[in-house]
Each structure stands twice: as structure tokens, then as C-alpha cells.
Amino acid sequence: MDAQPLRPQHLLYLWERRTLHIALIDQPVELEPAAALLAVSLGGALQYQTVGMPAPKASVSLLLAPGSRVALAPGADGAGIATCYLDALGQDYSLLAGQMVAQANGTYCELPREEAFQALFLELQQRPLSSSEAYQRLEAMINPYRTHYAERDSRVDAAVTLIRNSVQENLSVDVLAGAVNLSVPRLVQLFREQVGVPIRRYRQWHRLYVTAENIAGGQSLTDAAIGAGFTDSAHFSHTFRTILGVRPSDIFAAPDQVRIIIAKRQG
Numbered sequence: 001m002d003a004q005p006l007r008p009q010h011l012l013y014l015w016e017r018r019t020l021h022i023a024l025i026d027q028p029v030e031l032e033p034a035a036a037l038l039a040v041s042l043g044g045a046l047q048y049q050t051v052g053m054p055a056p057k058a059s060v061s062l063l064l065a066p067g068s069r070v071a072l073a074p075g076a077d078g079a080g081i082a083t084c085y086l087d088a089l090g091q092d093y094s095l096l097a098g099q100m101v102a103q104a105n106g107t108y109c110e111l112p113r114e115e116a117f118q119a120l121f122l123e124l125q126q127r128p129l130s131s132s133e134a135y136q137r138l139e140a141m142i143n144p145y146r147t148h149y150a151e152r153d154s155r156v157d158a159a160v161t162l163i164r165n166s167v168q169e170n171l172s173v174d175v176l177a178g179a180v181n182l183s184v185p186r187l188v189q190l191f192r193e194q195v196g197v198p199i200r201r202y203r204q205w206h207r208l209y210v211t212a213e214n215i216a217g218g219q220s221l222t223d224a225a226i227g228a229g230f231t232d233s234a235h236f237s238h239t240f241r242t243i244l245g246v247r248p249s250d251i252f253a254a255p256d257q258v259r260i261i262i263a264k265r266q267g
Contacts, residue, residue: 009257011128014212015135016263018092019085022125023251028073031245034197034205036086036093037064039072040117042125043079048072052104061114063096065106066196072245082121084138088160088202089194091149092142117141131263155180156194159187163203167210167229173199203229204239211236216260221252 013020019035022042038061039046045058049071056071064070074081086092100108111117120137123129129137143149158180162171176199177187191199207228214224225236225248240248251258 008259009254010251010259011125012212012258012260013124013131013134014209014216014260014262015131017087018135018138019209020082020124020134020138021085022080022082022121024078024080024125025074025246026078028071029245030069030071032067032069032242033064033085034066034201034243035088036066036090036196037068038062038084038086038092038096038111039064040082040084040111040114040121041075041079042081042118042122043077044075046072046075046081048107050103050105050107057103057109059109061100061109061111061117063093063100063108063111065093066090067201068106070107080125082117082125089152089157090196091152093196094150095143095147113141113144128259128261131261134261135263153190153194155182155187156190159191159199160195160202163199164206167203167207168227170203170229205243207236208240208243212260213262215252216262221248 009024011020011022028047039048040061045060046062047056047058048062049056050064051069056073062070062072072081086096096111097108099112101110102108120141124134128134159176162176162179173184173188177184180187182190188199191202195202197205207225207230210228211221211224211230214227215221219227222233225233228236230236230239237248240246
């Protein structure tokens with residue numbers, strides 16, 4: 001099943017902790033990721049510019065804080081780009097940021113083991129591995145020495161889990177705060193500090209994830225988006241474009257050009 005005659009234009013891995021998108025794109029994008037983002041060019045250096053930077057800079061790899069606004073142009077050789085959306089509570093981001101060169105506004109460049117990351121993503125692009133194999137390889141690249149990740153606030157962790165498990169219910173902040181024994185202002189503050197974006201933006205991000213899961217399950221794009229809790233196609237398209245920098249049709253218009261690999265559910 002993994003062997004295919006042509007590599008897909010878009011390869012998407014969906015895991016609970018991370019999401020990986022490997023794409024053959026040749027156009028600049030402007031995005032505002034709702035999760036920490038690790039971007040690695042599969043060829044020449046990326047051109048990037050964040051808010052406050054007077055001019056673009058070049059780097060093969062880039063780490064962005066959640067909520068960062070960035071203009072990103074792939075390498076001129078057209079080799080493509082891998083974008084890995086990291087864990088919601090910032091453990092990956094904290095680990096990687098401490099090993100990279102700081103730029104402006106929570107942005108870092110010069111990823112350690114950069115060439116090894118490129119080699120892994122190129123391998124996946126050419127011949128996708130199973131979900132579990134790809135995840136293990138990626139984890140070994142991000143944390144090769146099995147360093148202990150930073151502690152997570154259990155209350156924010158619980159709020160994130162509630163949001164993930166209730167995409168169609170749209171639980172209010174009052175309900176979330178009550179469920180984790182915090183006042184509304186305190187939950188809003190802690191959530192923003194640890195996740196990096198407001199609760200509403202994180203909920204939108206997770207709905208994009210669920211939409212992709214639904215598409216992998218055979219649903220149409222519209223049904224997948226509505227099933228993930230978006231009010232209509234316009235709401236979905238606007239959120240998709242804002243967070244990911246491209247239109248849904250840029251990825252999903254040609255089913256034979258996208259491959260989605262999801263983790264097997266337990267039980």
C-alpha cells in the first residue's frame with residue numbers, strides 16, 4: 001500500500017501530538033499558525049519574513065511560535081517544504097528553541113541535525129512510511145537524547161483534551177473553566193501562556209485537524225468541515241487560509257494528489 005507510482009503533491013500525517021505536511025509547492029504563502037511550526041526546506045533555503053523584520057531572511061529551517069505571522073517562500077529549486085505542527089502545550093517548541101538561533105518574535109533558525117531532517121522528509125515524500133514508523137523516526141529526530149520534556153500544566157492539558165473531544169459541542173469558556181477548577185480569567189491567561197493562542201483559535205486549529213481526519217475517512221470536503229464543527233464552507237475556508245496560508249482547494253481539489261495517513265485508534 002505504501003508503494004505508489006507517483007509521489008503525491010501533498011502528504012499529510014495526522015498524529016495526536018503533531019501534524020506533518022510535506023508538499024511540493026512553489027508559491028509564497030502568508031500564514032498565522034495556531035500551533036508551533038517547524039518548517040524545513042527539502043532543497044534550497046526558504047525566504048521568510050515575520051512582523052517587525054525590515055526585510056526577508058533565508059534559512060533552510062525555521063521554528064515559529066504559535067500565532068506568529070510569517071511570509072514564507074519555498075526554495076527556488078522547487079524541491080518542496082515540510083511543515084511540522086508541534087504539540088499544543090509547547091514542549092517540542094521549548095526543546096528545539098533552546099538549540100536554535102533566535103531571530104525576532106519567537107522565531108528561530110538553524111535547526112540542529114538539519115540535513116538529517118531533510119533526509120527523513122525526502123524519504124517520506126518518496127516512499128511514505130506507516131503512521132507509527134514515521135512518528136518514531138520524527139520523534140527520534142526532534143528528541144534524539146530522550147530529554148525530559150518541560151512539565152505541562154495539568155489544568156490546561158485537561159482543557160485542551162476537552163476541546164479535542166467536543167468539536168461539535170463548542171463548549172463555552174465558562175464550562176471549560178469549571179471543568180478544570182479555574183476561574184474564566186485564569187484559564188484564559190494560562191491557556192494563552194502555555195498554548196500560545198487564545199482558546200477560540202486553538203479550537204479552530206483542532207477543527208482543521210478533524211476535517212482532515214474526516215476526509216481521510218472518505219467524506220467530501222464540505223461534509224468533513226461541517227462534521228468538524230465549522231458553521232459552513234465559508235467559515236472553514238477562511239480559517240484554513242488564515243492558519244495554513246493556502247486555500248483548501250490548493251490541497252484537496254485533486255484527490256489523487258493528496259495522501260493522508262492517520263494513526264490507528266486504540267480499542
